[in-house]
Amino acid sequence: MYRTHTCNELRSSDIGRHVTLAGWVASRRDHGGVIFIDLRDREGRTQVVFRPELSAGAAEAAHALHDEDVVQIRGEVAERIPGTANPKLDTGEIEVVASELIILNRSAPLPFQLDANVTNEDLRLTYRYLDLRRPPMLQNLRTRHTLNRVTRDYLDRYGFIEVETPILSKSTPEGAREFLVPSRLYPGQFYALSQSPQQFKQLLMVGGIERYYQIAKCFRDEDPRADRITELTQIDLEASFIEREDIIRLVEGLLAEIFRATRGAEVATPFPRLTYREAMDRFGSDKPDMRFGVELVDFSEAFRESQFKVFRGALDQGGVVKAINAKGFAGITAGQVEELTNLAKSSGARGLAFIKVENGEWKSPIVKFLGEPEKATLRERLAIEEGDLILFGAGQWETVCTVLGRIRSRVADLCGLERDPSDLKFLWVLDFPLMAYDAAENKWNAMHHPFTRPKTEDIPLLERGEYDKVRAEAYDVVLNGVEIGGGSIRIHEGDLQTKQFAALGIPPEAQQKLFRHLLEAFRYGAPPHGGIALGIDRLLMLITDTPNIRDVIAFPKNSRGFDLLMEAPSAVSDRQLRELHLQIRKRQ
RNA sequence: GGAGACAUAGCUCAAUUGGUUAGAGCGCUGCCCUGUCACGGCAGAGGUUGCGGGUUCGAGCCCCGUUGUCUCCGCCA
Numbered sequence: 182m183y184r185t186h187t188c189n190e191l192r193s194s195d196i197g198r199h200v201t202l203a204g205w206v207a208s209r210r211d212h213g214g215v216i217f218i219d220l221r222d223r224e225g226r227t228q229v230v231f232r233p234e235l236s237a238g239a240a241e242a243a244h245a246l247h248d249e250d251v252v253q254i255r256g257e258v259a260e261r262i263p264g265t266a267n268p269k270l271d272t273g274e275i276e277v278v279a280s281e282l283i284i285l286n287r288s289a290p291l292p293f294q295l296d297a298n299v300t301n302e303d304l305r306l307t308y309r310y311l312d313l314r315r316p317p318m319l320q321n322l323r324t325r326h327t328l329n330r331v332t333r334d335y336l337d338r339y340g341f342i343e344v345e346t347p348i349l350s351k352s353t354p355e356g357a358r359e360f361l362v363p364s365r366l367y368p369g370q371f372y373a374l375s376q377s378p379q380q381f382k383q384l385l386m387v388g389g390i391e392r393y394y395q396i397a398k399c400f401r402d403e404d405p406r407a408d409r410i411t412e413l414t415q416i417d418l419e420a421s422f423i424e425r426e427d428i429i430r431l432v433e434g435l436l437a438e439i440f441r442a443t444r445g446a447e448v449a450t451p452f453p454r455l456t457y458r459e460a461m462d463r464f465g466s467d468k469p470d471m472r473f474g475v476e477l478v479d480f481s482e483a484f485r486e487s488q489f490k491v492f493r494g495a496l497d498q499g500g501v502v503k504a505i506n507a508k509g510f511a512g513i514t515a516g517q518v519e520e521l522t523n524l525a526k527s528s529g530a531r532g533l534a535f536i537k538v539e540n541g542e543w544k545s546p547i548v549k550f551l552g553e554p555e556k557a558t559l560r561e562r563l564a565i566e567e568g569d570l571i572l573f574g575a576g577q578w579e580t581v582c583t584v585l586g587r588i589r590s591r592v593a594d595l596c597g598l599e600r601d602p603s604d605l606k607f608l609w610v611l612d613f614p615l616m617a618y619d620a621a622e623n624k625w626n627a628m629h630h631p632f633t634r635p636k637t638e639d640i641p642l643l644e645r646g647e648y649d650k651v652r653a654e655a656y657d658v659v660l661n662g663v664e665i666g667g668g669s670i671r672i673h674e675g676d677l678q679t680k681q682f683a684a685l686g687i688p689p690e691a692q693q694k695l696f697r698h699l700l701e702a703f704r705y706g707a708p709p710h711g712g713i714a715l716g717i718d719r720l721l722m723l724i725t726d727t728p729n730i731r732d733v734i735a736f737p738k739n740s741r742g743f744d745l746l747m748e749a750p751s752a753v754s755d756r757q758l759r760e761l762h763l764q765i766r767k768r769q
Numbered sequence: 770g771g772a773g774a775c776a777u778a779g780c781u782c783a784a785u786u787g788g789u790u791a792g793a794g795c796g797c798u799g800c801c802c803u804g805u806c807a808c809g810g811c812a813g814a815g816g817u818u819g820c821g822g823g824u825u826c827g828a829g830c831c832c833c834g835u836u837g838u839c840u841c842c843g844c845c846a
Contacts, residue, residue: 214803228806248796265804273806290797293780296807297795300781303838356846376846403845404770527772527842621843630846685846740839 183253189225193274195258200277202227203253203285205314206246207295216243217276220254223319228267228276229254239282249288249295249314255281302731306745309736321725321733324443328717328724329396331442332416335435341392341418346381348374348398353695355631355685357401360411368762374400377714379630380699382419383671386710387702394418396717405740408663408719408730412738416666419712425654425670428713429609432658432666435715440605443724452607452658460610461579465586467613470662471606473598477503477585483558489550491534495575502575505585506563507592510570511537517595521572524591530584534573538565547573590662600661602726608659612636615643615653616684624686629655631685632678632699633669634711640677648684658715665720668713675703 184203191200204222216231233240246252256279267273292308293299295315305312312318333343352359352373359373375381378397385393397417405411416435420427429451437448453471460467463476481501484492492502507513513521518535525533536545536559543556551559563571572588574581593600615635616625625648627633634654635643642651655669672678678700682692692700721733731737738744758765 208806208808210805210808212803212805212808213801215805216803217805217808219806226806230804232803234803262804265806267806269806290779294796297780301838304780353846358844379846401845404843406845407840409845523772524841529842627846632846741837 187224188220188222188227189271191227191258191272191275191277193260196260196275198258199255200258201253201255202229202277204251205288206248206250206252208248209243209246211244216240218243218246220252220277225271227272228261228270229256229279230259230276231279231282235278236280239279242282242284243279246282246284247288247290249291249311250284251286251288253283253285254279302729303739303745306731306737306739309746313735318732321721321727322735324725325717325721325733327443328439328721331438332394332396332435335438336392336394336418339392339431341394341420342390343395344385344390344393345395346375346378346385346397348400350375350381351695353380355627355687355695357403360400360402363761363763365760365762376401377415377630378417379632380696382417382712383632383699383707383710384702386419386421386673387705387707389421389708391421391708392418393420393712397714402742405738405742407728407740408722410718410730410734410737411742414717416715416717417712418714419710421708421710423709423711425611425656425711428668428711429656432713432715433607436607436658439720440724444603446603446605448605448607452609454609454611456612457610457614457652458612461582461586465582465584465589466662467610468657468659468662468664469586469608470590470593470600471608472600472604472661473593475505475507475589475593475598477505477582477589478562479503480558480562483555487550487555488552489547491531491547492573492575495577495581498577500576501578501581502573503581503585504559504563504571504573505589505592506565507570507572507596508566509568510592510596511539511568513537513570513595521588521591524587525574525584528584528587529580530574530576533584533588534575536571536573538567538569538571541567602661602723604661606661610657610659611655612652613655613657614649615639615651615655616648618649625684627681627685629653629667629669631681631687632671634672634677635681643680643684646684654711656713658713660720660723663719663723664716665723666713666715668711670709670711673703673707673709675700678703 182201185201188202188204202220204220207219207221207226210217214233218229219226220229231240231243254277256277258275259278261274261276291311293304295311299305349362349372352361352371357376359376362372362374364370364372377399378395382393395417397415399413399415401411401413403411433450433452437450440446440448457467460469462479465477479501480503481496484502485496487493495502522533534547536543536548559565559571565571572585574585614628615633617628619626636652636654639651653669655667657664657667659665672681679692682696687695718730718733722730725733727733736746
């Protein structure tokens, strides 16, 4: 038996007990005579003391211990000498007086100290197995485990069956770019790694499973971000004979249980709701952070006859003029103005008009173009006071909303507006547009995915080709400005699905080639169904309050999709390539 | 595909306007130390300042290029 107790188990009540512990040397304090080590395992730390007069051999060997050596210790639990208890340790009342020390394995000096703040993430990822020994990382993995366990219990209680779906699947190049896997048995043909179990879960509904879920790995060959990774995990679920309200109630209950179990937080349900249109209009985002105000206000009517050409021009071209009031931020520095302007430009704006309200005066390059009635409208609707900063956007509705939404968020950070991670502002965003026009490709794309059901009352719009007006029976769940999940009611009728594909520019032949399985399945009594997928990694970022998605994943790839630990991707042998019928082209 | 920031000892960082032999803390090595828990003391090793080029009497610092990392835009059905 390697151990009788863990390193976070012994207490005063165990004094006198003969025990065996095993773990890593977390710290050695060698006084020449008496030697202390902190022994660490998964559960915690226990101080071990070596006394030369009691066991000379063990003490002698203890002189040579180093950090992260793996040892086994036999000894007796003793009360610490009065005044030397350590209240910082759960086991701080006692210590183990070692009678025997067995070195199970030595450790070389570490490339970084486990108790230090390491900013070099490459190093942490290269030695991830060492990084994982740090308590916060272990805690993140435990939290992840709790989330998975609670999810399985909850969905089981509601009659959901966990079904695994293939990872090697078919390339259907709508949506995210896929990872392709060459086939040995079918020369020149490829699998695609599943970017989502979407089509399989719909086929499960046709299969009469009725309620499915999976903690599913999804693969997307897109550029990562701080909160995005190419290999992500989703709580994926789908149910038949349900409506939007059923999914919403189910997910609210699930999230409440997850936050109770992982954070001990009580989540108020039901969550507030906004339509996509409202969310964009008022907050400039389809995933607004509701922990602070600063809403976008529309001034299109007020500036209809404006002398200011930028505003007037935008309105004449069917656009909008909107503004936000950054309360008390008139003291913005020139550098900050430049930063906000660059943010606006990178978000699609031509520039960023602003007014500083200082010493009772409106300071701005544009103020000379404003008439008294316009000023009065601004003053009233933005509740302008001394010290405020007004920021404007003018142009196409969606661009203006997006620009001001990003400005809103940045201003909140610059102003130090409260963004308390324990303030959980959940939100449903409903009625997304079914499709979005892609000017670059000159075609309509599905906003969610091509299987999303149009709202029933909007189906005639779809049939008339008024694609921009068609709303989807789709819903996103948002927490503190982060989209943590999205889903929809699906199309279950073959003819409607065919029309939808056609609207997305997929002609009948391509439909058959790519989606024959689905269209065929819909011919045999497909039930009405819908579902949702929640991103576990992002959810954990919010639960653990970490800004880096890699910190909640045991073995993440870096932001370039490279695995520093395994050094993948890597070159393969000519023989492997031949088996796969592949030839590498020389790079130019 | 585009933009920005960063790169100095094993780690975290410093180095005044371009100026002597690039420093500190932690870690590492050796010695000392019997109640520490960020133990302490003494001594020591450790650097092609990412790489390449340029300007200069002189470059960690300025310029150009390049590589890597991170962040953002595009992208993410």
